[in-house]
Amino acid sequence: MSTAAISISGVSKTYRTGFWGKKFVALDALSLSVEKGEILGYLGPNGAGKTTTFKVLLDLIRPDSGTLSIFGDPADQKARERVGYLPENPYFYMYLTAEETLHFHGRLRGMKGEARKKRIPELLHLVGLEHAKSRSLKKFSRGMLQRIGIAQALVNNPDILILDEPMSGLDPNGRKQMRDIILGCRDQGKTVIFSSHILSDVEIMCDRAAIIRQGKLQEIVQVSEMLDNKVAHWEITCSSLPENSPYEDCIVHKTKNQILLKTNGEVEAKKMIQKIEESGGRVLSFGPQRVNLEEFYNQSGKEEK
């Protein structure tokens, strides 16, 4: 079996908060592995432990128990040479310019001058900040800071990217650019784990999605399989319904000329079509609606409660 890019095994972390040192379990025997070359979406409500997981991986927070490894080696200073990190709402030294920021991080990752001079203009082009390279970061908007954040994470061309809410603060154009960057990283064979509340992005980009709640891993789903296989319900659009129809409860939306109906089974849907047609109505469209990640996520949340 090949070594996982990231392996988290039985990691627990409890904080003490407030004056009386009340215990708060941030991670509860969390085990998770991210395979080489995959994009894993890391989902969960606020305070579920997503950021803590990332910080434990980067040795910013020391776990109470459990082990963490990166490409089979302990997740220590040496292993971090292969990791790029974008924190949620990244903060940088505001007195530095965009270019200085990237040089600074490049130096901290042991990059030589020549390598930096070649790499940094490429990155500024990639994130669309060439025009602002000599501007100090205090004049940057939130979206621009997010872009410089992903650029610094990529500065030494790392094998793994850990991205905490990479889409936050970005406009639609910026989101698309960020998606393209992340997908481009996968094409280059990099491994990406990112947290997000924007489930449609996870659906588009991820191979798998892990859901964490209250510090525990609740579920891991193969996103493509889920989207291919699971039919959530069937939808029928028709021009009218028979009089005294028993399907009034199935109406989702009604306009002057169209009625949208929703039902769970295929057999029932076909019966409905037959009745509509017998009563002189016209079926305009009919088909299965696949389950999406949002429905799945909400469903798993309800089950937990």
Added chain:
Amino acid sequence: MKKIAVLALNTFRESIRDKIFYSLLAFAVLMLGFSLILGNLTIGDEIKIIKDFGLAAISLFGVLIAIFVGISLVYKEMEKRTIYVILANPISRYQFVLGKYLGLSFTLMVEVVVMTAGLFVLCYLKQQLIPWELFMAIVPICFELQLILAVALLFSTFVSPFLSGMLTLAVFIIGHLTLDFKVLVASLDNPALKKTADVLYYSFPNLETLNFKARVVHGIDIPWTEFIFSLSYAATYTIMILALSLYIFNKRDIR
């Protein structure tokens, strides 16, 4: 070592782009100018007044910069959340802390060099001589500033800048008074006071041991053994405080 240098250079760049540094430096230079006026107004040896006042200004403004900038060294990084991106790089925490310390230490030395140059120019204008002997007071001032900076850094790793400022200032003041207090109490017949004096004397750095200003200005000889001992004492103390700062910072969760 390279990464410490990268962090140190960046900290230096931060402080020289900081307005506080310039305002303190400007005040310090003004103080030197003021010593000229004071020298003219005072009866007695004018050059001694200038030297005395100049050395006091170097020491005072050095301490102010060490405290004002030093107290926020690590804490500000956590408060402003810049620390996450920095420590996610392949650097260790001790490299981070030492880099920050050395960067500010370099800034302090630049401040001392600028002020010393200013003082030398003043003295040269007055007596057409450069008072090289003042280095016997300035070098210990530099060691004292390093010690105070280490104390500020230590507090900065676990308490807010305001509290670290207060605590560092307290260490500075007590550090200058413990010896006097111990001598004063020795002549009294009060065991409790004597005990207090002992505790203060042994638990705080004795900063008076680095004060050679008066003797240098008045041309009194300073034995080399005493001079070397004082510098070694300050260096040892500084290293111990830095080690303690590293230990505390290494234990912390960067939440």
